[in-house]
Amino acid sequence: MGHKVSSLGKTYLTLGFIFLYLPIFILIIFSFNESKLVTVWGGFSTKWYGELLNDKQMLGAAWMSFKIAFLAASIAVVLGALASIVMVRTGQFKGKAAFASMITAPLVMPEVITGLSLLLLFVAMAQTIGWPAGRGMLTILIAHVTFCTAFVTVVVSSRLREMDVSLEEAARDLGAPPWKVFFLVTLPIIAPALISGWLLAFTLSLDDLVIASFVSGPGSTTLPMVVYSSVRLGLSPKINALATIIVLLATTGVLTAWWLARRVESKSIKRPTGDS
Amino acid sequence: MSWGRRSVIGVPYLWLTLFFFVPFVIVFKISFSEMDYAIPPYTNLLTWADEQLTLSLNFGNYTYLFTDDLYIRAYLSSIRIAGIATIICLLVAYPIAYVIARAPAATRNALLMLVILPSWTSFLIRIYAWVGILKNNGLINNFLMWLGIIDQPIAMLNTEFAVYVGIVYAYLPFMVLPLYTNLMKLDNSLLEAAADLGAPPWKVFMSVTLPLSKAGMIAGSMLVFIPSVGEFIIPDMLGGAETLMIGKVLWQEFFNNRDWPVASAVAIVMLLLLLLPISLFHRYQTRELES
Numbered sequence: 013m014g015h016k017v018s019s020l021g022k023t024y025l026t027l028g029f030i031f032l033y034l035p036i037f038i039l040i041i042f043s044f045n046e047s048k049l050v051t052v053w054g055g056f057s058t059k060w061y062g063e064l065l066n067d068k069q070m071l072g073a074a075w076m077s078f079k080i081a082f083l084a085a086s087i088a089v090v091l092g093a094l095a096s097i098v099m100v101r102t103g104q105f106k107g108k109a110a111f112a113s114m115i116t117a118p119l120v121m122p123e124v125i126t127g128l129s130l131l132l133l134f135v136a137m138a139q140t141i142g143w144p145a146g147r148g149m150l151t152i153l154i155a156h157v158t159f160c161t162a163f164v165t166v167v168v169s170s171r172l173r174e175m176d177v178s179l180e181e182a183a184r185d186l187g188a189p190p191w192k193v194f195f196l197v198t199l200p201i202i203a204p205a206l207i208s209g210w211l212l213a214f215t216l217s218l219d220d221l222v223i224a225s226f227v228s229g230p231g232s233t234t235l236p237m238v239v240y241s242s243v244r245l246g247l248s249p250k251i252n253a254l255a256t257i258i259v260l261l262a263t264t265g266v267l268t269a270w271w272l273a274r275r276v277e278s279k280s281i282k283r284p285t286g287d288s
Numbered sequence: 289m290s291w292g293r294r295s296v297i298g299v300p301y302l303w304l305t306l307f308f309f310v311p312f313v314i315v316f317k318i319s320f321s322e323m324d325y326a327i328p329p330y331t332n333l334l335t336w337a338d339e340q341l342t343l344s345l346n347f348g349n350y351t352y353l354f355t356d357d358l359y360i361r362a363y364l365s366s367i368r369i370a371g372i373a374t375i376i377c378l379l380v381a382y383p384i385a386y387v388i389a390r391a392p393a394a395t396r397n398a399l400l401m402l403v404i405l406p407s408w409t410s411f412l413i414r415i416y417a418w419v420g421i422l423k424n425n426g427l428i429n430n431f432l433m434w435l436g437i438i439d440q441p442i443a444m445l446n447t448e449f450a451v452y453v454g455i456v457y458a459y460l461p462f463m464v465l466p467l468y469t470n471l472m473k474l475d476n477s478l479l480e481a482a483a484d485l486g487a488p489p490w491k492v493f494m495s496v497t498l499p500l501s502k503a504g505m506i507a508g509s510m511l512v513f514i515p516s517v518g519e520f521i522i523p524d525m526l527g528g529a530e531t532l533m534i535g536k537v538l539w540q541e542f543f544n545n546r547d548w549p550v551a552s553a554v555a556i557v558m559l560l561l562l563l564l565p566i567s568l569f570h571r572y573q574t575r576e577l578e579s
Contacts, residue, residue, distance in 0.1 A: 021387035025399070028384045032406050032460065035417035038427065042420070052430075095300040102297060111297075114304040116573040117566055120511060122518020124535045125555045128542060129311030132552070135328045136314050158307040161300065170576075190292055215408050222520050226542070236412050243416050243525070255413040262408040270401060 036259060043252035060253040067250070070238055077218050077235040080149060084156035085213035089206055091157065092164025092213075096202075099165065100172045118162035127226030130155045134227060147229030155227045156220060160213035167212060171205030172198075204273035211269050215262065312559070319552035320345045330548050349553035359537065359554065363561065366534040369448060369523075370516035373455035377463045377512050378505060380456060385467035385504075386497075389474075400468060407461045415454050415525050422450050422526070446528025454522040455512070463508040470504025471497070503572060510569035514562055534558055 047054025221236035321330040353359040422444040429441040523533040542551040
């Protein structure tokens with residue numbers, strides 16, 4: 013497309029960004045509010061951060077969420093990479109259409125349906141084969157891996173599709189076995205997509221309230237579940253403080269990953285531009 | 289098929305079948321059972337007694353959904369709210385995607401990053417932010433009263449309006465992204481040809497750009513519409529008691545009434561209603577994945 017941005021376009025974009033960012037900035041500002049009222053300014057204070065750090069339940073839940081998100085993202089990246097290879101490289105096979113719909117449907121499936129259906133599966137499995145014995149971290153992990161895999165697949169397969177196939181062919185022609193072609197040629201090229209896929213899965217898992225509420229059990233409360241139950245009781249500056257920390261971590265994480273991915277990108281071999 | 293190829297296909301295939309497809313079969317099954325005061329709280333479809341195997345299918349959950357008008361109203365209003373919110377989202381997102389796609393290559397990535405960045409922070413907390421902005425003694429009302437424009441707060445929180453704001457706010461990046469991808473693929477020479485043939489800019493837009501971005505509009509709309517229909521957090525936190533949405537009904541049926549069979553029937557009917565939009569989205573997505 014062209015390379016002119018009219019002043020009208022700039023104004024519209026600015027308004028769009030104000031809409032997207034103003035609520036987040038307001039949250040951050042009021043996290044430093046002395047007053048307990050979330051919408052009336054009562055002077056500067058960092059006391060809510062202190063209270064947050066002393067909230068054992070909140071910290072425990074945050075640790076639980078972090079562990080689940082880390083594991084879920086790591087497993088989902090492996091499954092998602094495999095699924096991308098299936099989608100992009102394996103050609104036709106019996107059941108591919110069904111496979112493709114199991115990749116796209118989780119992207120849009122309402123969370124209440126996914127949550128309920130997984131819970132009923134876990135209950136039925138516990139009844140018939142006795143596993144998983146109870147609901148908790150493991151069941152949340154399985155649920156998160158499942159929907160995260162779909163998102164990772166979208167990210168990784170678009171990278172895989174853009175990749176120059178002749179590199180793989182050259183390696184194969186030179187006698188490299190498939191696993192070697194994958195680890196030495198394909199993997200380095202799709203690495204940036206794997207990183208962004210991992211980050212996306214990590215955030216999606218960290219963020220999930222609805223599915224985790226269905227499949228969790230006693231003793232496996234995640235951070236969004238604690239936030240939700242505290243928000244139900246009313247607005248609290250402590251949640252604002254938590255929000256500020258999340259925004260800070262997410263921003264640094266995403267920007268670092270973005271920067272790293274761009275560096276990797278500029279180093280990796282580029283295919284000649286042309287067809288797409 | 290080689291062993292390697294078989295396991296590359298097999299591992300994700302088995303995982304998704306077991307944890308994505310099979311659960312729906314079980315939901316379908318349980319929607320035909322009856323609530324029971326037991327663990328788990330539903331009756332078995334197959335029972336074995338007196339050397340007789342009995343299959344009892346209970347259609348009561350479905351007839352109940354269609355006799356109590358709460359459910360029908362909830363389905364209809366979910367579709368209406370999600371539909372209107374999707375249209376607003378499209379109207380807000382299209383110009384954003386358009387301007388970004390036309391921006392110089394160097395700034396394009398940064399602008400896109402700015403659109404996506406908020407979705408990397410917590411969904412729940414971003415919706416929570418709007419509670420403080422929209423409530424009666426919230427920021428908008430305080431500001432308007434301070435200006436003297438109004439002397440009574442306008443009720444915004446716990447209305448349908450707040451739900452629209454929430455959906456548009458939370459799902460905007462999901463609309464911008466496919467639109468942007470679509471607009472980026474647009475062949476510049478087509479636009480130039482139209483302009484060279486004397487078409488004014490608005491006409492170039494209406495007769496070239498807009499029709500060619502149809503795929504992006506459909507994908508974006510489905511990405512917003514389908515999850516919105518079953519949305520729970522937004523109607524729960526912003527919609528109040530008066531906004532009826534089916535995701536919230538299912539949640540209450542499950543967590544408050546503990547009626548798993550009715551909750552399952554609610555889920556199955558919702559899934560049937562979404563089947564067409566989901567297959568529309570799927571068609572676009574496989575074209576993207578395989579092209």
